[in-house]
Amino acid sequence: MLIKPLYAMLLGGALLASQAQADDTIKIGVSQPLTGSVAASGTYVTNGARLAVEHINGEGGVLGKPLELVIEDNKSNPREAVNTAEKLILRDKVPVMMGAWGSTFTLATMPKLEEYGIPMVVETASSSKVTTSGNPWVFRISPTSMMEAQAFAKQLSSFTPAIKKVDFLSVNNDWGLGAAGAFKEVLESKGIEVGRSEIIAPDATDLSAQLAAIKNSGSDTIIVTSGVEQLTLAIRQAAEQGIKQRLITTGGSFPEPLVKNPGPKGYVSTHLLFFSPWTADQALHPQIAGAYMDAWEAKDYPFPGLTEGFRGYDAILTIAEAIRVAGKAEPEAIRDALWKVKLAGVNGDIAFHKEGPEGRESGQNTPNIYIIQLQDGEVSAL
Amino acid sequence: MDQFLQHLVNGTVLGATYALLGIGLTLIFGIMKVVNFAHGELYAFGAYVAYALVSLLQMDYFVALVLAAGLGLLLGAAIEFLLLRRCRLENIDEVMLIMIGVMIIMQNAELLAWGGVAKVVPTPFPQESIIVGGIYLSPTRLFVLGAAIVLLLAFYLVIERSRLGLAMRATFQDEDAARIVGVNVSRIYTLTFGLGSSLAAITGALLAPVFVVTPTMGDLASLKAFAIVILGGLGNIRGAALGGFALALIEEFGAAYISTAYRDAIGFLVILVVMIARPQGLFAAKERVG
Incomplete structure (x- = not known):
């Protein structure tokens, strides 16, 4: 007889504890290919995201709370990308996601965003389908092909x-x-x-x-x-x-x-x-690019990885700004706020315009593009 | 014509490495009836040995090749001794599960140790290609071709001419009879698994400077090795060698003259046709059944 209430107390206590823990930070779900055929890119993007979180938390976080990344490996595989989204949304209860490196993984993930009503900032994906298929939870900062x-x-x-x-x-x-x-x-x-x-x-x-x-x-x-x-x-x-x-x-x-x-x-x-660390002085906001590059160097990450790490950095800056504008870390409020984001990032200015069928538009940013040449291990601007 | 010859050269180099992968797998299957799902992981293991020794420890590439073969032999023998001998190979399902487990553990161990990002092994050869009559071949690939042919011949001689090969063939034909005439069958099993694994590992080390080294590189290698073995006839060593060249050339010419998008599909389509027309494999002699 005694066991039941005791069990309930324990369970209740555990729930309260996890609730308290959840409330201490604002979670951002990250789905990236950390293994498989495009693992290098996913790893760089994730490292960029980590640096952005450190930078934001160093300045006091967002809405008085530190940001916390929940990182899942989508294994360069669209099926796994869907699994990571479900895990992040249902188990980790993230109010917003960043992902999923690449059009195929992003397109596979998108129905889940709509099903559960979670916004995602797409840091890498170039297929036009991502923003033209009528998914109002998708906000892309990378350029289309x-x-x-x-x-x-x-x-x-x-x-x-x-x-x-x-x-x-x-x-x-x-x-x-x-x-x-x-x-x-x-x-x-x-x-x-x-x-x-x-x-x-x-x-x-x-x-x-x-x-x-x-x-x-x-x-x-x-x-x-x-x-x-x-x-x-x-x-x-x-x-x-x-x-x-x-x-x-x-x-x-x-x-x-x-x-x-x-x-x-x-x-x-x-x-x-979309970012050239060799010619970073030509970036629209050299001081932001510089801060990102310094943080990258301080971690001893490989220098050429900067070309893709910025995607994760800019995406997290964008998400943090949206949470700040929203005033609360809730999916719908973050989505509405993403439309209002005006931000200076490593690549340049970030703001979303509408794309796709009317009433169900997705957000698309207009990023900068740089052309460089590589010869005998040396990089130069075109 | 130049293009045809270029495809022929490319396909032959690829075929030599496919052949090495195939004979390692078919040897283990033929003698032990073990479907070795971890074969591709031993290939990846060899490539990482080359990476660790050459890129990290600045060791000579050729020494690294020998060490990769040696470590592959030891690892293969250890897998056989520790995992397979204990379950006595009576139940093929159990053996398959064990090998799938080994594959998953090895792949994840590589991921844990080296991370998911591809590694590069520098080649000891000049980067500039050798050009003969408009055909280009990089010195590294030429070396891979040469080394593969030497290994294939050496392997053939071991199986056909040495006492060890005789014992292996005897075990392959009839395990009990081999035991009666004094063959140490357990030792043959361990050696067979070690040799097959060693071939996979040295193939990985040979190809490390040609491609890039990743924890999932074994998946594709396993898939190709199985295809080659089925094409050549299960357990048929000569068949696996020829099957390796056949698959590579089918892929190369299929990609060149039909469609690059269906490069792998063309290879597997041919295998399907072979399975329907000649279920015992292209090169298998009539086998005794029962």
Whole structure:
């Protein structure tokens, strides 16, 4: 007889304790690929997010409470991305999320946001579908492939000899295929001929068949879309196979291993980045970029990782600002506040405009894009 | 024509490494009837050994190769001795579960030890490709091809010409009869598992400077190894070697002349057709049943 009330007391006590703990901090759910084919990028983004939380908590947190990241590994896998979202929302009860690195993982997660009514700031994803499918819980700070292609088109005159014909090498997912589509459309409108379009599986390591197929296609440029690991392999294997075309990568990832272990001498690759630590003085807000870079360096994180770490940093700044504007850490209030956010970030100014079907719009930011070149492990602005 | 030859060269180099992966797996299956799900993890293990020794300890790459083979042998033998011998291989389900467990533990241990971010192993060879008649081949890949062929031949000689190979083949044909004529079957099992594992590990170490090293690299290697073994005929060593080259060339030419998007699908489609037409595998001789 005595056991029942005792048990209830214990259970009640435990619940109260966890409630008290939950109220001490404001939780932000993070879903990133920390393992699998794009693990490098996910790790950098997560580190950037950690730095932003340290920075904000160092200044007293938000609404008088410190921020707390709840980080889950989506394993570079869309199924796992859904699982991480459910875990973060249902078990950790996060009022807002950041995620999920990449269009495929983000698109897989999105129905869960709508189902449970949780806003998510998307720090990396370039498929137009993310903001045009009518999910009002999605706010993207990264550029779409179309934005990237248009920014690139403005720089076409910087390339000598001029770009006349392009081939594509794209990872087989929403990101890679979407980017190829957007770049084709924009480049064709500029009178540039579009040649072959070769596809690589997300986990492929040997790209020699694809590269050999492009080698004699008569193009002068290959546009490559994939993560850090496959960009590294593509550039190294392209150089090995004596590919003469200019190689341009999209999506903001940087083949970091080539800085320490460059491929054949003299081989040049071009990269579209959303933050370039090598030319940080050209950022719109150099002092914010500087603070981010100093914090990164203080942790001894690899320097080239700065190119993607900023995504996590800016996303957390955005979420913190939304919570501050909302005045409370509740999902709906945060979502409404995200529309009002006006913020200076590492990439530039962050503010959301409406995209997608009327009444169900998603938020899309207009970020800056930088073009850099890599040769023999040295990076320079284009 | 240049392009055709380039694809042929690329496919042959890839095929040599597929063959190494395949014979390691088929050896273990053929002699022990163990479906080794951890084969790809031993491949990843070899690659991490190369990374640790070459990138971190600045050791010579060729010494690292030998050590990777040696450590792979020890690890494989230890897995057999500690986990498989105790369950006496009577129940294939149990053995499969044990090997799946080993795979999960090894992959997560690698993740814990090295993190999820890909590692790079520097190549000891010049980066500039060798060009013959418009065909490009990097010196590292040429070395991989050479080393793989030497290993394949050495392995063939061990199986066909040595006393150990004779004992292994005897165990493969009839375990009880082998025991009667004095073969130490337990020792053959441990050695077989060690040798098969060693081949996977040295393949990983050979390919480490060609690709990048990640904790999940074993998944793809396992998948390919199983495909090769099925293509060549389960337990057939010559079949696995030929199956390795066959799969790589099918993938390479399929990607080149049909579609890169379906590169893997083309390989597996051919396997499907082989399974329907020749269930015993492409190169298997008629096997005694029962």
